[in-house]
Amino acid sequence: MSRHPFVIAIDGPAASGKGTLARKIATRYGLPCLDTGLTYRAVAHAMLKQKLDMADEAAAVKIAETLDLSALDAAALSAHEIGEAASKVAVLPLLRHALVNAQRRFAANPAGAVLDGRDIGTVVCPDADIKLYIIADVEERAKRRCKEIVARGSAAVYEDILADLQRRDARDMNRTTSPLRPADDALLLNTTKLSIEEAFFAACKLIDAQKS
Numbered sequence: 001m002s003r004h005p006f007v008i009a010i011d012g013p014a015a016s017g018k019g020t021l022a023r024k025i026a027t028r029y030g031l032p033c034l035d036t037g038l039t040y041r042a043v044a045h046a047m048l049k050q051k052l053d054m055a056d057e058a059a060a061v062k063i064a065e066t067l068d069l070s071a072l073d074a075a076a077l078s079a080h081e082i083g084e085a086a087s088k089v090a091v092l093p094l095l096r097h098a099l100v101n102a103q104r105r106f107a108a109n110p111a112g113a114v115l116d117g118r119d120i121g122t123v124v125c126p127d128a129d130i131k132l133y134i135i136a137d138v139e140e141r142a143k144r145r146c147k148e149i150v151a152r153g154s155a156a157v158y159e160d161i162l163a164d165l166q167r168r169d170a171r172d173m174n175r176t177t178s179p180l181r182p183a184d185d186a187l188l189l190n191t192t193k194l195s196i197e198e199a200f201f202a203a204c205k206l207i208d209a210q211k212s
């Protein structure tokens with residue numbers, strides 16, 4: 001009897017810890033993992049390189065249609081300014097449609113999958129078995145992002161990063177198409193006062209309780 005694919009959706013604002021949790025959860029449950037933010041970052045990065053207007057929807061869709069999800073270079077795409085550009089192209093409905101189709105193909109893996117992003121539990125995989133919505137105070141998220149940028153050898157000014165995250169959160173939450181919001185059946189996890197390991201333990205408790 002074919003096993004029902006076990007899909008875990010992890011959503012939340014920038015730097016809340018979604019990607020870190022998604023990778024650890026995917027390892028623990030033996031599932032493939034997709035950071036859907038990288039798909040928007042890959043399109044934005046290509047548009048920046050080609051000096052295209054971030055509002056050029058036709059160009060964005062053309063780039064999205066050539067994306068190979070198995071070849072997304074997380075290191076090259078993790079730059080803070082690419083995240084900013086990604087949130088600009090992410091408002092384009094036809095681009096979202098193209099990327100959501102690719103993300104759904106990834107989620108259709110027979111064993112299941114873990115996907116993290118902004119609209120996984122609401123749009124990409126509304127029937128996901130588990131939906132986690134990860135939050136943390138924006139001040140804590142700015143601290144984490146600063147630490148991450150400095151660890152990569154770049155400079156980061158806390159006040160600038162804080163303002164960028166607040167702007168990105170607003171853009172993601174207030175856009176018309178697929179705004180960032182928790183699915184009605186999402187399980188909320190506030191990681192503000194949790195270490196990575198504590199957040200992972202709490203997430204696994206939520207998943208195991210839901211599985212049983």
Ligand SMILES: Nc1ncnc2c1ncn2[C@@H]1O[C@H](COP(=O)(O)OP(=O)(O)OP(=O)(O)O)[C@@H](O)[C@H]1O
Nearest residue numbers: 014015016017018019020144148191194195196199
């Ligand atoms: N609970 C935590 N406590 C402290 N630092 C954390 C915690 N979770 C993640 N981090 C760190 O915060 C930074 C951002 O984490 P991560 O990339 O997982 O966030 P994200 O929600 O996926 O961000 P984005 O949506 O911008 O990609 C990383 O450097 C990560 O190591």
Ligand SMILES: Nc1ccn([C@@H]2O[C@H](COP(=O)(O)O)[C@@H](O)[C@H]2O)c(=O)n1
Nearest residue numbers: 036037038040083086087090117118119
């Ligand atoms: N499912 C998603 C994932 C991401 N976005 C947009 O991309 C930006 C970058 O995402 P990161 O997770 O790498 O920070 C993000 O700010 C969103 O605007 C999206 O719309 N849907």
